[in-house]
Structure formats: C-alpha cells, structure tokens
Amino acid sequence: MSPRIRRRECGPVDGWPASVPPLLRRIYAARGIADPAHAHPRLAQLPPPDALGGLVDAVRLLADAIRRDTRILVVGDFDADGATACAVAVRGLRMLGARDVVHAVPNRMLHGYGLSPGLVEELAALQPGLLVTVDHGVACHAGVAAAKGRGWPVLVTDHHLPGEALPPADAIVNPNLRGDAFACKALAGVGVIFYVLLALRGRLRDEGAFDGGAVPDLSVLLDLVAVGTVADLVPLDASNRALVAAGLRRLRAGRGCAGLQALIEVSGRRAETLTAADIGYAVAPRLNAAGRLEDMSLGIECLLSDDPRQARELAGRLHQINAERRGVQQLMVEDAEAALARLPSASGQPALAACLFDPDWHAGVVGLVASKMKERLHRPVIAFAPAEPGSEQLRGSARSIPGLHIRDVLAAVDSAHPGLVERFGGHAMAAGLSLRRSSFDAFERAFAEAVGAMLDPSLLQAELLSDGELLPDEFDRFHADALRDGGPWGQGFPEPLFDGVFDVADWRVVGERHLKLVLRGEGIATPINAIHFGGWTGERPAARCRLAYRLAPDDYRGGQAIQLIVEHLAPALDPGPLL
Incomplete structure (x- = not known):
C-alpha cells in the first residue's frame, strides 16, 4: 500500500546554543524537545531505582544468595533483548561478588517461550539456590510454579505487560505492573535487570561489602544494555536514549565487550561511527539468528566471552546462521505473498x-x-x-x-x-x-x-512523517554527520526523514532488487547519489520523482561524500497526498 507523506509540525527553535545546527533544532522541535538539555539526556538524568516496585525483595534475594555463596541461575530468552539481559545479569552479578552464577536459555523449538515446566525439569540438574528470569517470567505461571515446587526461590525481572494474575514468584520487578510508580515504563528487559543491579550495588555498598576495594563500575555493561534496548524496539524515551547513547559511546570508543566488537566487525559496520540503526539492522539480526534457527546459548556465549579470538569465531558462526536465516525468510515471504494474493x-x-x-x-x-x-x-x-x-x-x-x-x-x-x-x-x-x-x-x-x-x-492509511524539505546548502557532509550523531534515533524518537522533488539524472539496478539513483535538485550545485533498497519494481523510475529520504554520510566513498537513503519514491506528477 502506497503511503501518504505528512509533514511534522515544528515548534519554536529559539534558545538553542550556536553549536546546534538550525537543521537539528528543527528536528528536535518537531519531536517535542524545546530544552537543549533534553536533546541528549545523560545518565545523571535517569530516574533513581527507588520507585521501581519489587526491588526491595529482589535485592534481598540476590544479596542473600551472594552472602551465602548460593548458586544463582539466570534464565534468559531467545531474542536479542533476552540474550543481552542474560549477559548483563551474569556479568553484573559476578562483578558484585557472586561466585557461582550459571545461565540457561530455552530452545525455541523444544521449550517454547519463557520459563516452562519442561525447561524447569531440565534445569533441575543445576541445583540452583535462586532462579532469576530476565526479559520474561511475568506470564510464566506454570514454569514459576514448577520451580517453586522444587523449592527454588524465584526472582522475575521482566518488562512485558502482565495478565490479570501474577506468577507465584518470591519477587517480581517489572515497571509495567499495575500501580508501579516508576517513571520509565519503556525499559527493555535488559534495562530492567540493569536497574536491579544498580539497586543491588547500592545495598551491598551500604552493608560494607566493598570496604577496602573499589565499588564495581556497572557502566561497563551499558554496551549490552544499548544493544538489547535498540533490538527490542522499545520506545526511546529520555531514559532509554540516555542508556543507548552511553552504550554507543563505549562501542564507538572500542570499549565494548569482545562479543559485540566481533559482531560489529562481521556485520561490516565501523565501530567508530556506529549508530542505533547499525545495531538494529546489522548487529541485532546476527545475534537474533541463533535463537531463530538454532540455540540462543551460542549468542549468549559470544556476549560473555572475554577472549577476542573466541568471540570472533562465535560471531562468525552467528553471521553464517544469519545468512541461512535470510534464505529461509525469503522463501517464507514468497509463500506469504502468494497466500495474500489468494x-x-x-x-x-x-x-x-x-x-x-x-x-x-x-x-x-x-x-x-x-x-x-x-x-x-x-x-x-x-x-x-x-x-x-x-x-x-x-x-x-x-x-x-x-x-x-x-x-x-x-x-x-x-x-x-x-x-x-x-x-x-x-x-x-x-x-x-x-x-x-x-x-x-x-x-x-x-x-x-x-x-x-x-x-x-x-x-x-499508511503514512510517512516527514521533517520537510532540506535546504540546498544542507545537502553536505556536515549536516549528514550532524544527523547521524544527533540521536540515538529509533522507536518513538524517529530518525529524521525528508521529502522533496528531484530529477533522475541516471539510475541502475544493483544486487537485483535495489535501485541506485543519481539525482538533481533545484538549487543544488552537484548531483546527489541515492539508494532505494528493494526499490526495483521492474519499471524504470520516472524522470521526475518525489522522494521520502534520509540524508546519510557515504562512508563507502569516503571524504565528504553523502547519499540519500530512499524510503519512498513516486512520480512527481502523482506524488500522493502531501499534508
């Protein structure tokens, strides 16, 4: 279905420092940001953990397990949020003094979603003293009951919406429980367990657990928090943008964990310019592929590895699985298209x-x-x-x-x-x-x-929300870099999208399905390269087209090169409604 293009309303753009380009001021204002301090929220602006319901009981369970040297079993989930949440829990608990932490994850084909009675039966051999779910559990009534029936204390950490009743866990931490006063309802599963670790660190510090030693720096886990948050497509409100931005800074500086650095490498992205979009379109699919076709334990093993050589080997296997996933997906999509036609x-x-x-x-x-x-x-x-x-x-x-x-x-x-x-x-x-x-x-x-x-x-009616037209002097590398670095962009805080009419000076098909364009625009001195992924329909594009597009640096050509990433293309004589 062909979408209509509607332009966003833009509020006042006064009061911004000169260092913020006028283009970015318009972008932020169109997203409801009038205060420059809110454009790039920092970790110091995060709401404190105190209001998050269930934390007192959760921290008590974890602190007691660490004090008694009890085995803590972390049960993850088979998507990228669940895998990163599992890695954050295992790494964070070990940093905070837990010496016996093990992990497990359901196999999608064998166990289905979450903590099930069948999975509990398989986990019995591990003899946990405390079971912790990450990114699931609030709907796993039978699985939690089975674990409790074996005498295991259960801590559920989750962010999914609860049903009418809650499972019989010893503690549940979920910002979306009814009546929970915590300000950030949009945390991903990995964000919830990160908050639990922050509260646990505070409790252990108050009890003197770190006397004579440094208090563990949990910010080293933010690379994983960023990947899980972006991958799960939760809204990037101020809190999630602060978490993702901090994680991206670590990854861009080359200080991410070995597994994520290896996944960035095999995906063909550059760590120093990594964006949330790179995570969503390149890193997360390779991590997710393990849980889709095989076993997410491979992905978690990659995220927990501290050996760069081992991490590269595991990332290479994930890359191969992802290629297989793409082949399976293409066949299934073709079947689905045929079914829809009927x-x-x-x-x-x-x-x-x-x-x-x-x-x-x-x-x-x-x-x-x-x-x-x-x-x-x-x-x-x-x-x-x-x-x-x-x-x-x-x-x-x-x-x-x-x-x-x-x-x-x-x-x-x-x-x-x-x-x-x-x-x-x-x-x-x-x-x-x-x-x-x-x-x-x-x-x-x-x-x-x-x-x-x-x-x-x-x-x-499908709709594309546009930030309007770019000015002729905004088609340059300075503004492309400013847009790339002005995020993180994502769900609920959309990446800037523009629209305009261009003449198609040249075009060709690349990779069988993609359309490579050379465009000319009014007042723009030089031709502009553009790519429309999946845009080849079998018919040549019109000589004059209306585009909805993103402005991006062209790192392939390097230097000052830019390109337009086309989201929608239609003949300019019939552009569809523009509101």
Missing part, C-alpha cells in the same frame, strides 16, 4: 487483518514474515508455523500498525473465546501466541472480529 478483498482493499499459516514454515522466522507482510499491507498480521515439524501446536507471531495495541487484541480474543488461545503475551506492536492447529480457523475469525471492533479505520 485472500478475498473488499473493494480492492485487503481485509482489516491477516492470519497466515504454512505447515512447512519455521517457527523461528514467522515474526520476520509477519513484519514484512504488515509493512506491505499496513494491516495487523499474524504468521503461524508448527511449533516443531509435524506438531499440532502452532506458534504465532503478531505485528501491528501504530494505534492498534496488538496484545490488547489478543486479550480481547482470549476473553471472548476462553481456551481458544493457549498462551499469549507481548507489547503494543508485537506479540506472540500459541494455539492448536485445529483452532486456527476459529482463531482467524475471532481475531478479525476483535480487530474490527478495536481498529480506527483512519489508521489503515
């Missing part, structure tokens, strides 16, 4: 929502397929695959459009049809669920009904 439509428009299933799909990749189809349709999409080959249980991954809270939709389905969905959880834009294969048709109808009842039809 779906009935109303007045030439797709249905309000789509549920897709193929018995040959891989459960680890359905989230990526759902995301691709959601972008194509601008409709909520759920893609399903067998939990394992031939299984009667389906695992689904849902992706939504802005304005429709997909977890709330699943909750509405569960309320209206008890037992139809076996398990679900997630966020506003992404969620996961499981159900029986025999229930798929009934779920598809119930999901469509729930979406129809909750979706504002005006949200079905």
